Amino acid sequence: MPHADSSYFFGSTKAEVFPQVLDQAKGLVAGQRNWVSNLANVSSLLWHAYATLPSPSSSVNWAGFYIRDDKFPTLASPVQSPPLLGGQVTISTTYASMDEEQTLLLGPFHGKPACQLIKFGKGVCGTAAARQETVVVPDVMKFPGHIACDAESRSEIVVPIIVNGQTVAIIDIDCTEPSGFDDEDKKYLEELAEMLAESCDW
Secondary structure (H helix, E strand, O other), X not given: OOOHHHHOOOOOOHHHHHHXXXXXXXXXXXXXXXXXXXXXXXXXXXXXXXHHOOOOHXXXXXXXXXXXXXXXXXXXXXXXXXXXXXXXXXXXXXXXXXXXXOXXXXXXXXXXXXXXXXXXXXXXXXXXXXXXXXXXXXXXXXXXXXXXXXXXXXXXXEEEEEEOOEEEEEEEEEEOOOOOOOHHHHHHHXXXXXXXXXXXXX
């Protein structure tokens, strides 16, 4: 099974490096369907892969995931109420938000500390989650409603992870250079999102 050696990549172009990311990600998630563990390893893969590429890709300063709040086990598990006077116990399932107010919570990542909560439809991450489509932003300063978690970030790509027609998480990558991402990033990251949608228990 792949382990720490998975963070080594060979080549200097996206066409050479990204297929290795996909292969190594498949190896790391094989037999492990827990999204926390899987996304932790994949965020590391993305961080190290971008670092091996030429500028502007090597200027990636954040690579990770935001997860829809009801997918967090502690937020979606049954909660037992204290016994009532008659000795009855109420069991209920609680979620952090309702469908009309869905929220993304910070998941596994590499980079500086980040915003912990983003509403669907807000900022680049929330927009991609709500639209269920990849959003590539060449200049985050020109994106309406941009949420600045790291003031050094200048460009961003966000790819939704979709399961059964619903956004369950997003891949979020920031770069300190303008126009840090292109159609090639989009293509490979969308393949990665599809693989994670299928290989994790959401």
